[in-house]
Amino acid sequence: MTFVDSGIQPTRRPKRENASPAPTARAQTALSHPGFDAAFIREAIRELKPVYARVERVIPPLEWAAHAPYIKAIRDLKRERNAVILAHNYMTPEIFHGVGDILGDSLQLAKEASKTDADVIVQCGVHFMAETSKLLNPDKTVLIPDPDAGCSLAASVTPEDVRALRAAYPGVPVVTYVNTSAAVKAECDICCTSANAVKVVESLGAPRVLLIPDEYLARYVATQTKVEVIAWKGRCEVHERFTGEQLRRYRDSEPGIKIIAHPECPPDVIEEADYTGSTNGMIKWVKDHQPGRVVLVTECSMADNVAVEAPKTEFTRPCNLCPYMKRISLPKILDSLVFMKEEVKVDPEIAARARVAVERMVNLAA
Numbered sequence: 001m002t003f004v005d006s007g008i009q010p011t012r013r014p015k016r017e018n019a020s021p022a023p024t025a026r027a028q029t030a031l032s033h034p035g036f037d038a039a040f041i042r043e044a045i046r047e048l049k050p051v052y053a054r055v056e057r058v059i060p061p062l063e064w065a066a067h068a069p070y071i072k073a074i075r076d077l078k079r080e081r082n083a084v085i086l087a088h089n090y091m092t093p094e095i096f097h098g099v100g101d102i103l104g105d106s107l108q109l110a111k112e113a114s115k116t117d118a119d120v121i122v123q124c125g126v127h128f129m130a131e132t133s134k135l136l137n138p139d140k141t142v143l144i145p146d147p148d149a150g151c152s153l154a155a156s157v158t159p160e161d162v163r164a165l166r167a168a169y170p171g172v173p174v175v176t177y178v179n180t181s182a183a184v185k186a187e188c189d190i191c192c193t194s195a196n197a198v199k200v201v202e203s204l205g206a207p208r209v210l211l212i213p214d215e216y217l218a219r220y221v222a223t224q225t226k227v228e229v230i231a232w233k234g235r236c237e238v239h240e241r242f243t244g245e246q247l248r249r250y251r252d253s254e255p256g257i258k259i260i261a262h263p264e265c266p267p268d269v270i271e272e273a274d275y276t277g278s279t280n281g282m283i284k285w286v287k288d289h290q291p292g293r294v295v296l297v298t299e300c301s302m303a304d305n306v307a308v309e310a311p312k313t314e315f316t317r318p319c320n321l322c323p324y325m326k327r328i329s330l331p332k333i334l335d336s337l338v339f340m341k342e343e344v345k346v347d348p349e350i351a352a353r354a355r356v357a358v359e360r361m362v363n364l365a366a
């Protein structure tokens with residue numbers, strides 16, 4: 001295994017993707033949902049009793065009473081619009097278990113998005129995920145409840161950066177993590193997710209591969225393969241905050257605790273982990289092993305979603321929230337379906353090239 005820093009400087013400073021002021025979004029929501037009447041709220045709570053029975057371990061009754069009318073309204077409207085909701089594992093439990101139809105990690109959502117016969121896809125996740133759904137479903141309407149749901153990794157690399165890398169490493173294939181814009185994917189040979197990165201890198205049959213933009217994912221993949229992995233300097237602002245020291249403190253204070261980590265974490269965190277994998281991989285590990293106590297070293301909401309299905313396991317929760325994922329809320333999802341917004345569009349010429357990279361990955365994973 002060899003890991004190499006590409007040495008190429010970004011063409012511009014990575015800038016946090018977008019940010020429309022929160023009050024505007026809140027004001028919009030207040031305008032479109034002045035409130036549900038008491039009869040509708042009672043009906044929602046009655047109708048959703050079986051759903052609440054699944055999530056009561058993680059959502060207190062008062063909070064559920066506030067969510068229930070939104071969940072009912074969204075479920076009703078989904079049927080009317082022939083819409084399907086794709087919910088990433090980092091969504092809060094009222095979204096994930098309350099309105100999500102297709103649940104999973106980036107790879108699963110990308111694969112399932114290409115199979116749905118719904119007319120409308122509502123992406124409860126971040127913008128690059130919605131773009132991926134649009135690439136695989138060019139004739140469907142793809143909506144994202146908040147277009148400002150970005151990602152620090154996606155913001156860390158531009159198409160110009162990829163062209164500079166190709167010039168510096170002629171002939172070396174470029175693998176892009178799915179956490180990138182469609183414009184960046186269009187410059188690359190194949191896409192990967194954290195679930196299949198090693199398989200994708202090895203599928204190319206090349207001695208050296210550029211794997212962008214996540215430096216830590218590249219470092220992790222380099223430990224799992226003989227292929228030389230050349231990296232970019234992108235980071236996930238949520239996972240880079242975890243430290244090995246923090247995890248050693250958990251082990252000292254809670255003997256027997258299992259530590260499972262996402263490969264976007266720094267190497268000293270991965271070294272401490274009992275298992276490293278994608279969000280779906282982490283969920284499967286918990287279900288298969290049913291540990292007495294576990295810490296999921298990843299975005300905070302995932303522990304709530306897994307706790308619903310792993311009643312024998314106690315979760316230690318280092319609460320690192322992804323500010324982009326947390327922009328998605330029930331009121332915004334309802335707005336999205338009421339007003340059919342925000343529609344995700346990708347320039348057709350970019351989409352045609354980016355689709356090749358995504359489809360290569362999906363076909364490999366099939």
Ligand code: 13P
Pocket residue numbers: 089104105106107179193194195236262264277278279280
């Ligand atoms: P997964 O592909 O593991 O779901 O990860 C996506 C992501 O954004 C992690 O931060």
Ligand code: SF4
Pocket residue numbers: 126150151152153154179236237238239264299322323324325
């Ligand atoms: Fe991006 Fe990190 Fe948020 Fe995942 S958790 S969407 S990688 S910022």
